[in-house]
Amino acid sequence: xxxxxxxxxxxxxxxxxxxxxxxxxxxxxxxxxxxxxxxxxxxxxxxxxxxxxxxxxxxxxxxxxxxxxxxxxxxxxxxxxxxxxxxxxxxxxxxxxxxxxxxxxxxxxxxxxxxxxxxxxxxxxxxxxxxxxxxxxxxxxxxxxxxxxxxxxxxxxxxxxxxxxxxxxxxxxxxxxxxxxxxxxxxxxxxxxxxxxxxxxxxxxxxxxxxxxxxxxxxxxxxxxxxxxxxxxxxxxxxxxxxxxxxxxxxxxxxxxxxxxxxxxxxxxxxxxxxxxxxxxxxxxxxxxxxxxxxxxxxxxxxxxxxxxxxxxxxxxxxxxxxxxxxxxxxxxxxxxxxxxxxxxxxxxxxxxxxxxxxxxxxx
Numbered sequence: 053x054x055x056x057x058x059x060x061x062x063x064x065x066x067x068x069x070x071x072x073x074x075x076x077x078x079x080x081x082x083x084x085x086x087x088x089x090x091x092x093x094x095x096x097x098x099x100x101x102x103x104x105x106x107x108x109x110x111x112x113x114x115x116x117x118x119x120x121x122x123x124x125x126x127x128x129x130x131x132x133x134x135x136x137x138x139x140x141x142x143x144x145x146x147x148x149x150x151x152x153x154x155x156x157x158x159x160x161x162x163x164x165x166x167x168x169x170x171x172x173x174x175x176x177x178x179x180x181x182x183x184x185x186x187x188x189x190x191x192x193x194x195x196x197x198x199x200x201x202x203x204x205x206x207x208x209x210x211x212x213x214x215x216x217x218x219x220x221x222x223x224x225x226x227x228x229x230x231x232x233x234x235x236x237x238x239x240x241x242x243x244x245x246x247x248x249x250x251x252x253x254x255x256x257x258x259x260x261x262x263x264x265x266x267x268x269x270x271x272x273x274x275x276x277x278x279x280x281x282x283x284x285x286x287x288x289x290x291x292x293x294x295x296x297x298x299x300x301x302x303x304x305x306x307x308x309x310x311x312x313x314x315x316x317x318x319x320x321x322x323x324x325x326x327x328x329x330x331x332x333x334x335x336x337x338x339x340x341x342x343x344x345x346x347x348x349x350x351x352x353x354x355x356x357x358x359x360x361x362x363x364x365x366x367x368x369x370x371x372x373x374x375x376x377x378x379x380x381x382x383x384x385x386x387x388x389x390x391x392x393x394x395x396x397x398x399x400x401x402x403x404x405x406x407x408x409x410x411x412x413x414x415x416x
Contacts, residue, residue, distance in 0.1 A: 121134075155170030175188065198229050209222065257290070325345035325361050329368040343369050363403075
């Protein structure tokens with residue numbers, strides 16, 4: 053799965069790479085040899101080892117710290133990446149890529165204000181580059197500051213009209229604002245620029261789904277899973293659309309595939325549980341398994357929607373007292389979140405059913 057507002061890795065700039073090859077005293081394993089080996093290494097572990105040895109010989113090598121920081125991030129160690137990028141910045145505070153990459157590491161840790169500060173500094177140092185604008189837009193979007201995100205994506209596209217990622221992310225922001233036609237235009241352009249981007253196909257499928265163009269949505273989700281066969285959320289999305297068309301067998305198969313690919317994927321567990329608990333076709337209902345799946349989803353993410361599903365699963369299994377109690381908990385969570393009245397009403401209606409020892413049946 054991918055997070056929608058993921059960071060973008062800084063490119064390896066030729067100038068930075070060349071800077072690491074400054075002449076030094078001859079050694080059996082020279083800094084130059086270590087640098088070349090590190091650039092050729094394919095695993096982050098080997099890159100870290102080689103850059104560490106390089107830095108032992110060149111402790112003032114800012115680009116060595118920068119590149120080792122990138123390797124730490126590939127390995128999923130953002131704290132070490134931040135430390136290395138900070139060291140690189142201390143040695144050369146005028147390199148925008150250092151700030152951009154440290155911003156990415158802060159973004160990984162959800163330290164969005166620190167990330168925004170670094171992206172802004174990267175922009176000040178390198179105002180003609182699109183990358184930091186895209187990354188800052190991603191951080192704004194994650195903070196739900198969509199207008200600021202759109203402004204940054206617009207600037208990135210102005211600087212690089214052929215940047216597929218900028219169009220994709222602007223499409224995401226338009227989608228989050230409910231501007232479906234603008235989102236569709238952005239996704240069309242992103243796919244035109246990069247036809248092999250499964251994320252763009254998946255997100256365009258979501259636009260088609262919301263516009264009730266279900267066959268178009270299925271086609272895009274199918275393309276997404278063709279391009280990325282382990283794309284669990286795209287399988288779930290396609291399954292949801294199959295359900296809207298009454299194709300419950302295909303819906304169930306896609307939900308099963310999503311859970312198989314990502315056993316801890318709470319949304320996938322929840323979707324399969326909901327189908328097994330509420331499907332109007334009895335051939336696809338299984339209360340016992342629905343409860344098991346819903347409990348896993350709730351254990352992963354204690355969310356009112358997942359509690360709602362657990363209550364429906366208990367009802368399908370004939371566990372009426374637990375169904376009513378769980379639905380009351382879901383309602384309490386909704387009210388604390390000040391959810392829309394329409395959603396609260398739906399939960400209240402299901403609570404009424406469970407108190408009457410009646411299961412809920414999906415009508416769509």
